[in-house]
Amino acid sequence: MLPRECSYKLSNAESFSFKDPPPATFFTALDAGELNLCLDLLRRDDDPGADGAALNCRLAEILFHRGRRDEALECGRRALAFAAGDDADTAQFCAWLFSNCGCHDEAALVYECLLDRSPGWTEGHRHASGSLAASGALDRAIPHAMRASDLAPGRGEFALHAGCLLIDGGRLEEAVAYLRRALDAEPDDNPTLRALSAALLALGRQDEALSLARHAAALEPGDAAPAIHVCELLMRADRIDEAAAIIAPVARAGNATALRVLSGVEMARDRAAAALAVIDAAVTAAPLNAEYHLHRGHVLYRLGESEAAAGAFGHAAELDTDSREAKRGQFAAFLAGGRLSEATALGGRLLGQFPDDDEAATAVLDLLNRRLGTIDPEIFTHREGEVRAQRQAPRLIDALRCQCRVLHALIIRETRTRFGESRLGYGWAVIEPLLHISVLWVMFALLMHGRPPIGKSFFVFYFTGLFPYHLFIHTSGNMVHAIPNNGSLLQLPLVTKFDVVLARGIVEVVTDLVVALILLSGFCALGFAGAPDDVWNACLALLAIAALGWGAGFVNAVIAQRIRSWDKVWVQATRVLYFASGIFYAPGMMPDWVRQILVWNPVLQAIDWFRSACFAGYQPHWLDRTYLIAVAIAGLLAGFGLERVMRRRISEPL
Amino acid sequence: MITLDRVSKSYPTPAGRKIILDNTSVVFDSGHNFGILGINGAGKSTLIRLIAGTEPPDQGIVRRDGRVSFPLGYGGTFHGALSGRENVVFIARVYGASVRAMLRYVDEFAELGAYFDMPVNTYSAGMRARLAFAACLAVDFDVYLIDEVTETGDERFRRKCAAAFRERMARSDIILVTHNRQTIRQYCDRGAILADGALRLCDDMTSALDRYSRSLLAEPPPC
Numbered sequence: 001m002l003p004r005e006c007s008y009k010l011s012n013a014e015s016f017s018f019k020d021p022p023p024a025t026f027f028t029a030l031d032a033g034e035l036n037l038c039l040d041l042l043r044r045d046d047d048p049g050a051d052g053a054a055l056n057c058r059l060a061e062i063l064f065h066r067g068r069r070d071e072a073l074e075c076g077r078r079a080l081a082f083a084a085g086d087d088a089d090t091a092q093f094c095a096w097l098f099s100n101c102g103c104h105d106e107a108a109l110v111y112e113c114l115l116d117r118s119p120g121w122t123e124g125h126r127h128a129s130g131s132l133a134a135s136g137a138l139d140r141a142i143p144h145a146m147r148a149s150d151l152a153p154g155r156g157e158f159a160l161h162a163g164c165l166l167i168d169g170g171r172l173e174e175a176v177a178y179l180r181r182a183l184d185a186e187p188d189d190n191p192t193l194r195a196l197s198a199a200l201l202a203l204g205r206q207d208e209a210l211s212l213a214r215h216a217a218a219l220e221p222g223d224a225a226p227a228i229h230v231c232e233l234l235m236r237a238d239r240i241d242e243a244a245a246i247i248a249p250v251a252r253a254g255n256a257t258a259l260r261v262l263s264g265v266e267m268a269r270d271r272a273a274a275a276l277a278v279i280d281a282a283v284t285a286a287p288l289n290a291e292y293h294l295h296r297g298h299v300l301y302r303l304g305e306s307e308a309a310a311g312a313f314g315h316a317a318e319l320d321t322d323s324r325e326a327k328r329g330q331f332a333a334f335l336a337g338g339r340l341s342e343a344t345a346l347g348g349r350l351l352g353q354f355p356d357d358d359e360a361a362t363a364v365l366d367l368l369n370r371r372l373g374t375i376d377p378e379i380f381t382h383r384e385g386e387v388r389a390q391r392q393a394p395r396l397i398d399a400l401r402c403q404c405r406v407l408h409a410l411i412i413r414e415t416r417t418r419f420g421e422s423r424l425g426y427g428w429a430v431i432e433p434l435l436h437i438s439v440l441w442v443m444f445a446l447l448m449h450g451r452p453p454i455g456k457s458f459f460v461f462y463f464t465g466l467f468p469y470h471l472f473i474h475t476s477g478n479m480v481h482a483i484p485n486n487g488s489l490l491q492l493p494l495v496t497k498f499d500v501v502l503a504r505g506i507v508e509v510v511t512d513l514v515v516a517l518i519l520l521s522g523f524c525a526l527g528f529a530g531a532p533d534d535v536w537n538a539c540l541a542l543l544a545i546a547a548l549g550w551g552a553g554f555v556n557a558v559i560a561q562r563i564r565s566w567d568k569v570w571v572q573a574t575r576v577l578y579f580a581s582g583i584f585y586a587p588g589m590m591p592d593w594v595r596q597i598l599v600w601n602p603v604l605q606a607i608d609w610f611r612s613a614c615f616a617g618y619q620p621h622w623l624d625r626t627y628l629i630a631v632a633i634a635g636l637l638a639g640f641g642l643e644r645v646m647r648r649r650i651s652e653p654l
Numbered sequence: 655m656i657t658l659d660r661v662s663k664s665y666p667t668p669a670g671r672k673i674i675l676d677n678t679s680v681v682f683d684s685g686h687n688f689g690i691l692g693i694n695g696a697g698k699s700t701l702i703r704l705i706a707g708t709e710p711p712d713q714g715i716v717r718r719d720g721r722v723s724f725p726l727g728y729g730g731t732f733h734g735a736l737s738g739r740e741n742v743v744f745i746a747r748v749y750g751a752s753v754r755a756m757l758r759y760v761d762e763f764a765e766l767g768a769y770f771d772m773p774v775n776t777y778s779a780g781m782r783a784r785l786a787f788a789a790c791l792a793v794d795f796d797v798y799l800i801d802e803v804t805e806t807g808d809e810r811f812r813r814k815c816a817a818a819f820r821e822r823m824a825r826s827d828i829i830l831v832t833h834n835r836q837t838i839r840q841y842c843d844r845g846a847i848l849a850d851g852a853l854r855l856c857d858d859m860t861s862a863l864d865r866y867s868r869s870l871l872a873e874p875p876p877c
Binding site: 355400402405406408409412413416417486488489490492493494495647 | 658703706707708710722725730731732733734735736740743744745747748749750
């Protein structure tokens with residue numbers, strides 16, 4: 001802030017007195033207008049004596065008025081160096097010179113030195129305050145300004161200056177006091193009225209501020225500044241129409257700032273088209289104001305003219321390269337106009353310049369995502385709306401056929417992996433029971449003195465016990481593993497857990513039947529006479545035991561889905577059955593009380609049923625076929641039902 | 655056409671029940687290809703399995719009009735101990751397709767060479783995906799369900815798949831789950847976003863992708 005008035009006029013320099021006659025050459029050159037020669041002379045003169053300061057001042061003044069400020073400053077500094085400590089005139093002149101050449105801090109220094117010597121110098125305080133404020137030292141400027149006004153309370157300008165500085169320093173209450181003092185001195189001073197209005201506004205006293213501003217505007221109806229101030233106040237109070245009425249006449253007169261403000265008012269009234277016309281006029285009046293272009297861009301963007309908006313934002317960005325708003329505006333305009341390449345490039349620059357701008361980063365990320373989405377894929381499948389043949393609703397027969405296909409496929413698949421990687425593969429199915437029977441034969445042939453409890457051959461006797469037992473054990477035990485073994489196949493929606501368990505059960509039964517036929521054929525070939533006497537009854541007995549095994553297998557499969565180690569529990573439980581089912585003995589060999597317990601074992605019932613069919617002479621009275629069939633059916637129903645009920649739950653991972 | 659009628663699905667996790675769908679009704683019209691978007695863990699794969707019928711819904715009904723494929727995904731529908739050939743035969747039998755024609759198609763399409771007769775356990779992930787694609791394409795489905803596998807294999811195989819699907823598109827639809835926007839744009843004309851137990855359909859892919867990217871920005875996926 002420059003001092004508003006300066007006591008130093010050109011004529012003041014005449015008052016410098018020369019103690020000694022000045023060197024003739026200097027004045028000759030000065031009179032001839034040879035300023036460079038004068039400058040040279042003064043530069044060369046190391047010890048100019050008492051007149052050095054005066055001569056430098058004189059030349060500095062002339063140089064300053066010729067516009068040669070740097071050289072004027074040089075002379076001024078030299079004068080200050082040569083001046084005696086009490087040479088107030090020189091110091092004052094230098095301070096004035098520094099202040100007018102823009103060296104406010106140097107000026108402030110000189111003023112403060114002068115004020116140390118004469119603290120009551122009113123103007124000095126005012127000047128020092130002005131220089132300090134201009135050099136940015138607001139804290140030090142304010143006391144001087146206040147002191148100047150206090151020393152001369154009647155001078156409105158001093159009070160105004162102090163008030164303005166106090167506003168800048170945020171000391172609003174004090175500012176109001178000083179501005180009121182200024183107003184007392186000059187009641188109709190427009191800048192004072194506006195400053196006071198601003199201070200009151202900042203204090204939240206809006207009505208007072210507005211009435212002062214209106215007063216100021218009424219005093220100078222043609223002036224833009226008070227009208228703009230009133231307009232801003234009205235805008236803040238949300239009285240937009242009044243604001244427009246105040247600013248419109250001033251704007252029509254062609255004032256660029258007023259036009260800009262009017263455009264803002266029009267935007268606030270939601271009249272973007274009018275706002276555009278006004279800001280266009282403002283831009284014509286002041287084409288180099290970046291903020292006007294920025295505002296114009298926003299107006300155009302609001303109007304949906306993204307192309308023109310991008311241009312306006314671009315102008316603003318060129319005029320003010322540090323403006324983030326302009327770049328963001330242009331980015332948004334590019335996006336809105338679909339100019340994604342430009343937007344991407346600009347987004348990159350925006351983030352490079354303002355890496356902390358999170359909003360911009362989000363916008364750029366969104367843009368990049370959008371671009372990724374719009375890259376034309378190599379193969380784009382575009383389809384005509386085509387009417388397809390209506391499919392017939394699936395019928396029950398189709399469902400059955402599908403079920404059969406699935407079971408068929410699964411059974412074939414099961415046989416492939418039934419014996420895993422073993423090289424003997426299916427051979428094991430035959431060898432295993434054969435070995436089993438042989439061991440039993442060796443043991444019991446010695447114990448029983450060469451005679452089996454029923455029939456003539458140990459081989460056939462053990463076979464009739466072991467075969468139904470295996471049928472039960474294999475089905476009930478191996479169906480548990482069907483679900484884990486076929487995990488990946490269950491990903492096929494047509495293949496259900498029910499299917500795989502059932503297929504496993506069928507494979508087990510068929511396997512055991514094939515093995516039985518092979519063994520029986522072998523016995524016959526060896527002359528053991530193993531063929532059953534009643535084939536029909538034998539088949540029924542096998543069907544019953546198979547049904548029993550399937551029922552247990554389904555129950556086990558469902559339980560194993562919830563209890564992982566259930567299969568091991570089952571294996572242990574069925575070990576007991578090996579001894580409790582009459583495989584290597586006939587129940588008739590047991591004491592009555594033991595037999596009465598054992599007959600509750602359905603496997604024993606099944607084995608005895610099978611034996612009664614094989615050996616016509618063996619018809620035990622404890623055999624109860626109805627009991628066995630009931631248990632088998634109950635088991636099957638339990639297995640199917642459990643699977644049905646638990647279907648949804650057992651599909652959940654544990 | 656596939657209809658989800660008031661379907662709910664959730665499954666237990668150590669952190670409580672994870673809700674995939676909550677009483678959601680959606681119709682996947684035939685004649686359109688749908689891309690399903692959703693952040694990791696939203697349950698896209700479960701949804702695909704629900705649509706396929708591999709998994710039953712907790713409540714509600716999934717109606718399928720026409721033949722819906724098995725979910726084509728990384729999970730794999732092959733038995734590891736069986737060879738690729740045996741697996742293909744199995745699928746052919748299950749779907750009632752001609753075994754010989756299917757074997758020829760898969761052998762040619764998947765280009766597994768000698769590996770075709772090796773156990774699937776010995777395959778690389780890419781080979782498995784190739785086998786799965788070939789086996790799925792070999793069956794004449796009305797709707798193909800694809801779960802994130804379009805990015806497997808080399809460029810050449812991807813093109814081959816895309817070409818095969820393009821040819822298939824004249825009579826079949828696709829429901830696709832993927833993170834890759836390009837794939838989605840390549841295959842799909844409609845989108846669906848799976849989030850917060852609801853499946854929202856969008857009539858065009860662009861709005862679906864926009865909405866999806868906004869939801870991504872709003873809440874980053876859990877890492």
